[in-house]
Each structure stands twice: as structure tokens, then as C-alpha cells.
Amino acid sequence: MTARLYEQHSRVPLVPALGDYKLILPSWAIAELSAWRKIQREQLLKAGIRTDAVCTYPEGAPVLPDAMTLGFRALARAIGRPDVTFHGQWHTAASWALDSGASIKATQVMLGHGSAVTTLAIYGHKMPGSEKTTADKLQEVFSR
Numbered sequence: 123m124t125a126r127l128y129e130q131h132s133r134v135p136l137v138p139a140l141g142d143y144k145l146i147l148p149s150w151a152i153a154e155l156s157a158w159r160k161i162q163r164e165q166l167l168k169a170g171i172r173t174d175a176v177c178t179y180p181e182g183a184p185v186l187p188d189a190m191t192l193g194f195r196a197l198a199r200a201i202g203r204p205d206v207t208f209h210g211q212w213h214t215a216a217s218w219a220l221d222s223g224a225s226i227k228a229t230q231v232m233l234g235h236g237s238a239v240t241t242l243a244i245y246g247h248k249m250p251g252s253e254k255t256t257a258d259k260l261q262e263v264f265s266r
Contacts, residue, residue, distance in 0.1 A: 146232045216241075220248040
């Protein structure tokens with residue numbers, strides 16, 4: 123699946139061979155990845171390699187998700203945090219998004235879930251008191 127970085131209307135393919143979904147990132151992350159991509163492209167072009175992938179091996183082949191997971195696991199162990207996983211960072215990002223007020227729909231798109239039902243089933247517990255908040259907002263509307 124192809125992950126695409128979205129900041130307003132920008133689209134940057136990460137791994138074209140894998141499909142298509144939206145990866146929504148903050149502008150600082152887009153800037154960092156864009157800067158890396160420029161350096162990487164220059165290096166790969168010097169070697170005669172053309173690719174749109176952001177994460178590649180030196181010969182230009184895309185780094186697949188399992189390799190990223192294994193690399194992250196090695197780094198986590200090296201810093202004494204073997205309990206921290208690459209996939210866990212995905213959950214952390216989703217939790218932070220919801221904690222900061224992101225909607226289930228926006229979080230669903232960010233995570234690449236096919237349905238908001240999936241996102242709600244996994245992260246619904248992150249929204250305690252949302253019923254009261256909704257009731258309070260309705261009260262405001264009807265009090266005008």
C-alpha cells in the first residue's frame with residue numbers, strides 16, 4: 123500500500139508497491155521527510171537509481187514494514203526499552219490524536235482503517251465522558 127503524507131494538499135508517496143492510504147503528519151514531520159527525501163534522491167540519482175520510496179536500502183530497494191519493525195526492536199533494546207514497539211507508536215499517535223480532540227473519522231483516516239467502526243472499537247475507551255460533552259454542546263445550541 124502506498125502511504126501518502128498529507129499536509130493540506132501535499133501528497134508524497136512513501137512505498138508505491140504497497141497500495142494507497144493517507145498518512146497524516148504534522149508539518150514538522152513533512153519537512154523532515156521532505157529534507158531527507160531530497161538528500162536521498164540526490165544520492166540515489168548519483169547511483170543511477172530512481173524510486174519514490176522514502177525508506178530505502180542503499181541500493182534503492184524499499185525497506186518493507188517487517189524490516190522497519192525489526193530495526194525498531196533492536197533500537198528499543200539498545201536503549202533499554204524492549205517493551206516499546208514500532209506498532210505501539212502507532213497506538214500512541216492515535217491516542218494522542220484523540221486526546222487532543224481529533225474526531226474518530228480523522229483518526230480512522232490517519233490510521234488507514236477501512237471503517238470508523240474499527241477505530242471506535244479499538245480507541246473508544248479514549249473518549250470517556252464524550253456523551254456528557256455532546257449533551258453539553260446540545261444544551262448550548264438549544265439555550266440560544
